[in-house]
Amino acid sequence: MIDVAEHLAAILETVVPLEPGPRDVAAARGRVLRVAVHAAVDVPGFDCSAMDGFAVRADDVTGVPTTLRVVADLPAGADLDPPIAAGEAARIMTGAPVPTHATAVVPFEDTADGLAGGLGPVTVLTVPRGPGAHIRRRGSDVREGALVVAAGVRLTAGRVGAIAASGVGTVSVARAARIAIVSTGSELRPAGTPLRRGQIPESNSLLLAGLAEEAGAEVVLRTSVDDSGDGPRRAIAAAEAAGADVVVFSGGVSAGAYEVVKNTLGDLMRFEPVRMQPGKPQGFGRSEAGTLLFGLPGNPVSAAVSFELFVRPALRALEGDRELDRSRAVVPFAAEWRARPERAQYVPVRIDRSDPAFPVAEPVERGTRGFGEANGLAVIPPGTRATGAGDPVEVLLW
DSSP states (O other): OBOHHHHHHHHHHHOOOOOEEEEEGGGOTTSBBOSOEEOSSOBSSSOEESSSEEEEOGGGGSSSSEEEEEEEEEOTTOOOOOOOOTTEEEEEOTTSBOOTTOOEEEEGGGBSSGGGGTTSOEEEOSOOSSTTTTEEOTTSSBOTTOEEEOTTOBOOHHHHHHHHHTTOOEEEEEOOOEEEEEEEOTTEEETTSOOOTTOEEEOHHHHHHHHHHHTTOEEEEEEEEOSSTTHHHHHHHHHHHTTOSEEEEESSOSSSTTOHHHHHOTTTEEEEEBSEESOOEEEEEEOTTOOEEEEEOSSHHHHHHHIIIIIHHHHHHHTTOSOOSOOEEEEEBOSOEEOOTTSEEEEEEEEEOSSTTSOEEEEOOSSHHHHHHOOEEEEEOTTOOEEOTTOEEEEEEO
16 A cells, blocks of 8 residues: 555646646636736825825824815826915825825814815814825835736635736636546436436536536536446547546446456556545556546545545646645544544544634534535544544644
């Protein structure tokens, strides 16, 4: 048997990141940035008001109450730069350029009549903290040429907004990795159709396709093959015709007599047991065209755990993502657990946050129904003799 880390390392060594391409920033959310973005302009691009109020000369309002004559009205987007003499003010809205001669902004709420006073004389009731009060200086957020978003990160809404705000309209990103999901087993039938003795609903392709999409991949094929013939090879051909970068098989990789993936793809894939539970039987390789091939166990929970540990990191590596793993947290385990000293165990858990100050990891019910309620995997390393209630465990979070 090989270790989990060893199997993952062999997979990642095989991954060749996809070629990046230009994309309008408006269509780039969710993709991985491959070339760092630097600001094209100062942000903000001019000294602007941080409040709705009045632009004033700070020296005019060192004592209060003070009444000033309003000589201009400056909405956001105005390109005016009216002169502000001693004893004068300009009504100004948030985001508008501050007149050159103004040195502070007094918010409406610090005046006698506020917005209701219109453009008549304004009486200031509170002394501003000094020159620069409520003014955002040019470049105070980002200077032209400064790093906005580093390469190798997935573009969130916040990052897209920061890029657009810095004056950059096109970014270099990788497209989504394309994946085909192939369930194997002569016993499989589409969910919702009548079943005869020995048949079961096919669910793995839906489960794995969903995990793939959650990882940022595009599912280009979802199908199933039976336990006889060359179905896996035909599935690979169909997947490659659809543009797949990755083909994931569930089932057919263990030690039984009808392991169709293992029996037909031995020239393309390596099949080795991995020191983990669930998910001991694993397969990995490449097609002649270079498509990544994964062989996962047929048990749904085992397949999902295997996907999380091996396929998901590969999909993210294909996009050039620096963050291959799930977020992790160490929390108390809520149950006694008999460990397997020779294997790493991955226990589906639900993080109970009913007490926000003391979250705990509760093992879910075994099987697909329980897994559907899980929001993490507790990791019990090999060599651990037992885990008791209250013992800290590391949890992969989703």
